[in-house]
Amino acid sequence: MSLLVLGSIALDTVKTPLEERKELFGGTASYASISASFFTNPSLVAIVGDDFPSEYIEDFQRRNIDLSGLQRVPGKTFRWSGEYFDNMNNRKTHSTDLNVFADFTPTLPEAYSTLPFILLANIGPDLQLHVLDQLQSPRFVIADTMNLWINIARADLLKLLTRIDLLSLNDSEARELTGQNNLIQAGALLRKMGPTYVAIKKGEHGCYLFGPDQFFSCPAYPLENIQDPTGAGDAFAGGMAGYLASRFSDSNSKEPINFEILQQAVVYGSIMASFTVESFGTDRLRSVEQKEIEERWKVFKKVSTF
Ligand code: AMP
Numbered sequence: 001m002s003l004l005v006l007g008s009i010a011l012d013t014v015k016t017p018l019e020e021r022k023e024l025f026g027g028t029a030s031y032a033s034i035s036a037s038f039f040t041n042p043s044l045v046a047i048v049g050d051d052f053p054s055e056y057i058e059d060f061q062r063r064n065i066d067l068s069g070l071q072r073v074p075g076k077t078f079r080w081s082g083e084y085f086d087n088m089n090n091r092k093t094h095s096t097d098l099n100v101f102a103d104f105t106p107t108l109p110e111a112y113s114t115l116p117f118i119l120l121a122n123i124g125p126d127l128q129l130h131v132l133d134q135l136q137s138p139r140f141v142i143a144d145t146m147n148l149w150i151n152i153a154r155a156d157l158l159k160l161l162t163r164i165d166l167l168s169l170n171d172s173e174a175r176e177l178t179g180q181n182n183l184i185q186a187g188a189l190l191r192k193m194g195p196t197y198v199a200i201k202k203g204e205h206g207c208y209l210f211g212p213d214q215f216f217s218c219p220a221y222p223l224e225n226i227q228d229p230t231g232a233g234d235a236f237a238g239g240m241a242g243y244l245a246s247r248f249s250d251s252n253s254k255e256p257i258n259f260e261i262l263q264q265a266v267v268y269g270s271i272m273a274s275f276t277v278e279s280f281g282t283d284r285l286r287s288v289e290q291k292e293i294e295e296r297w298k299v300f301k302k303v304s305t306f
Pocket residue numbers: 007008009010011012026027028079080096122123124146148229230231232233234
């Protein structure tokens with residue numbers, strides 16, 4: 001075990017211009033941990049209600065995702081619903097029902113406190129800080145966030161930024177958090193707020209990675225059919241974190257985590273995001289075969305070299 005994943009487990013309702021689907025297996029920790037499970041055995045910190053289908057819990061187990069940090073309590077599972085418009089780049093949240101998440105202040109299993117790689121998938125920054133406070137000396141912490149927290153929990157979010165190594169967020173969130181329209185300037189400003197590295201996701205246009213005096217523009221995998229963009233950012237972060245955790249699985253490894261390795265992590269993250277958007281919910285991500293990841297890696301190599 002070397003990767004902890006914190007986030008939401010949800011039953012989502014998603015509407016696109018073509019279709020609406022209800023009660024999908026979603027949540028930021030679900031997408032992130034399933035994505036990471038192709039590289040490592042993540043340890044999950046999350047909560048579900050007693051209405052959460054046990055087949056999904058069994059799916060986590062089949063992937064060797066450690067569930068000692070997963071609570072199942074009486075009550076309703078977190079629910080989110082959203083709608084995509086036009087070319088699927090615009091999304092409106094219709095409802096967010098925290099349900100069992102409202103009182104979730106987890107005490108981590110003891111074995112989790114020494115995990116070296118941490119992914120704080122999108123969830124309230126107070127909860128992200130609460131988990132971070134229980135860790136001894138993590139080697140690399142990645143955090144994701146969303147516009148909701150930028151608006152209602154900015155102080156906690158700014159505190160979190162001083163304690164993480166990499167922030168992953170989308171372009172509109174980067175603009176909102178910095179007040180800067182130009183993404184190159186936004187990336188630089190976000191690095192000044194704390195994290196050494198910043199990944200700004202731009203949907204079908206790929207992603208920018210910023211580091212100390214370094215910059216990488218990663219394309220998105222060329223896809224003709226996108227069914228549901230939900231969870232792409234979480235699968236991206238999960239792929240990145242999972243790759244890093246597997247690359248440094250020997251806990252004595254002194255190899256530094258440098259920009260080149262993070263570029264590779266960003267490509268693996270982008271590959272996992274590309275599968276995610278090919279179906280509603282986690283269906284496509286859960287059906288990925290290892291060889292498909294390597295096939296897409298080769299395509300990335302081709303489209304990003306000239
Ligand atoms: P993304 O498309 O990367 O923004 O992530 C979508 C996932 O985020 C969905 O599966 C939702 O269940 C989950 N989600 C939406 N809002 C929240 C929230 N406020 N806290 C935690 N998870 C959320």
